[in-house]
Amino acid sequence: MNIIQCYAPINDSNDDIKDQFYERLQSIxxxxPRKDLNILMGDLNAKFRIDNTGYDDIMGRHGQGERNEDGERFANLCALNKLVIGGKIFPHKRIHKATWISPD
Structure with missing residues (x-):
C-alpha cells in the first residue's frame, strides 16, 4: 500500500507553480507499483461538477457546481494514472460534499 498525502497550491497561484506541483506529484x-493499492489524498483545491463526461471511468456524477481549472488538472492526473476520485462515486448530503464553500 502506498499513501500519498499532499496539499496543492491555492487557486490564485500562477500556472507555473501548479504545473510544478502536478509534475512532482506525477513523478511520485x-x-x-501499479499492483499496490495507491491512495492519494489531501487538499487538492479542486472542484468537480456533476457532469463527468470524459471522466466516467474515474469519478461518478456526484460533484457540486462547476469544475474549476484545478479540478480539471486533478481529473487529468487521475485519468492518466487510473486513480479513482472516490468521494464522487456515491451520493452524499450537500454538507458532506465539500470541506469549505466560497461565499461568492
Missing part, C-alpha cells in the same frame, strides 16, 4: 505516483 509513477514510482508506486
Amino acid at each position: 505516483i509513477v514510482k508506486c
Whole structure:
C-alpha cells in the first residue's frame, strides 16, 4: 500500500507553480507499483461538477457546481494514472460534499 498525502497550491497561484506541483506529484505516483493499492489524498483545491463526461471511468456524477481549472488538472492526473476520485462515486448530503464553500 502506498499513501500519498499532499496539499496543492491555492487557486490564485500562477500556472507555473501548479504545473510544478502536478509534475512532482506525477513523478511520485509513477514510482508506486501499479499492483499496490495507491491512495492519494489531501487538499487538492479542486472542484468537480456533476457532469463527468470524459471522466466516467474515474469519478461518478456526484460533484457540486462547476469544475474549476484545478479540478480539471486533478481529473487529468487521475485519468492518466487510473486513480479513482472516490468521494464522487456515491451520493452524499450537500454538507458532506465539500470541506469549505466560497461565499461568492
